[in-house]
Amino acid sequence: MRTPNIDRDSAPWWDALRAHHVVVQECRVCTRRWLPRTPACPYCGAGSPNDQPISGLGVVYSFVRAHRAMSEAMADEVPYTIATIDLDGGGRVFARVEGDCVIGQRVAPEFVDHDTWTELRYSETR
């Protein structure tokens, strides 16, 4: 498995996942939330966004299911599903979804610890 190329903007996201929390950026001015992490609000341009802890719960906006690995790193993982998830309260994340996946389905996060980083994964809420 590949590891993320963590940078100065993104470190808080990965640090939080390592501690099994989810944080998104939230604008001090317009209060919108978003990922991926950026130095300023992509909606209004205001600087110094807050880090907002969230539950990570969300809804599947769209998904693809890989039946063939597109890279060597994923050869042992197929088939698997990657979804775009609308997070409760705003913001989106790309994540793997275990089990069934359809558009509009509610999903809950789990934390998968790899050697040097922690992955946010999802499965259907029970």
Next chain:
Amino acid sequence: MNTTAAIAGVGYTEFSRDSGRSVLSLATEACRNALDDAGLTAAEVDGVASFMVMHDSVHCQAVATSLAVPELRYVLDADLGGQAPCYLTGMAAMAVATGHARNVLVFRALNGRSGPRVGGMEFHGPGGQYRYPIGFDHYLMYVGMWAQRFLHETGQGELDLAAVAIAQREYAVRNERAYRRRPLDLETYLASPYIVEPYRSDDCTVEVDGACAILVTSLDQARDLRHPPAVIASSAYRAGPRSGLDIGDHLLWDDYSRNYTSLLRDELFGRAGVGPSDVQLAEIYDCFTSTTLVGLEGLGLCERGTSGAFVREGHTRLDGALPTNTHGGLLSEGYIHGMNTVAEAVLQVQGRGGANQAPRHEVCAVTSGAMMDGSALILTADR
């Protein structure tokens, strides 16, 4: 002074699985063929424009050197993907219109099959960390993510994607340049396994080695050259709001069911002085089948949610209301990253489409790109 620009010639190399040649050699051949086609020599070229992804091609300077161009007055090396061909053509037209250059070659060259393959490239920069580690790592997954939402929202499905693959293959069967020429029917399509749902192999462009070039000049000069001019009536580029950190990042894009085509439509048509109903044929960027559908709807050539039925009913065929992707598209002719989409539009407008010549070919819409940003042209006959 007439400031209108036109395309006077096109050039290709063979499209193959393994060219056995350098990218510079491919680029040089395609550019030389475009010049020969127009009836110009390299001595008359003073501008070159091209694009590449992750350094998979050669700089314009190298091609100018290889062609023995005496001097360059205009150069443009864009770090862009499929959004680029119409955009660079528009830039070349502006250079010509403002007197910054007289004759501009626009090309794309790549060993896209035997060398670095664009679809699976890992882009540098901050966007990749949210995709590659989790296995969201290929273009067919990115555009597939949009396709799933598009099909969901518009009530369309696999039969609509299949129709695109089948209709375009019919053209490719008659196109000697095309890489995939075996006839395709629905049964064969449906029997083929998913690669990444919703896409099967025939939903995806075929990556090839090759190059393609066009020659942009003034309309006045084009009128004196070998073939009828393909007039660049308008060009437009658009990146919508929050278009992301790189060309694979779409986390901040609100609506996966609509791409740049719906954003640039009014500007594109307005500048050309025509409307969607005036378009007689379309060459829509099609890295995947769904992109053809989204483009037809985005440009207003079909109502939203009706593009699949439009294709299934045969309207994009040669005898239909709007012949579309008459070379077989990137799906079947091969992935020269949309440069060949522009070249096909030129041949059609010039009336040189051969077995695939559309009967009405005075107004052609062309697009470049699939998702957040892209570009388009209206090419017209010299009217």
